[in-house]
Amino acid sequence: MTAPPRPAPSTGRTAVRLAVVPTPQPPLEPRPALRLVQPGRSVPRPVPRPGPRPRTGPAARDEFGPVLCGRADLPPVGEVARRLVTMALEALTGRRPLAQLQPLTTVGVYAAMSAGRRPRWCAEGNAPVIVGRLRVCEPVDGVAEISAVAHRNGRAHAVAARLEGIDGRWRCTALQIG
Structure with a gap:
């Protein structure tokens, strides 16, 4: 047991002392991680990380097909x-021929845009599309991921694209407009 605290001689206050009190509970053990998945559903897969790109340089140029380029080239x-996003939105709103996008995109992206499906906000009205702030992230040498905000009729819409360096120029390999 501890003795009652004595008043301090000059101030008349009691001194503060630390007392360790044993707890009757067992020691804490690490708990397993909580699973935030609904019953009957599978666990989500981890986010894929970009891996190394195929080799480039003189040895790769001897082969047929597209050659991947680094950032320096x-x-x-x-x-x-900015030009790609603006042209894509103008093509979807009908202000620009879609064929002008072909040199900037891969075959898959161009085919998807040619399929005729477009967001409803692109098809409605004839107000111009204004591309706002553009953000660029380069996860791997020769790859750029773009996000932008497009404004039309007082509303904001998201645009995302992936550009890869192919044959000495940037080509859009994925485009998502929301």
């Missing part, structure tokens, strides 16, 4: 990204 990505 490509023009500034910001200018190309």
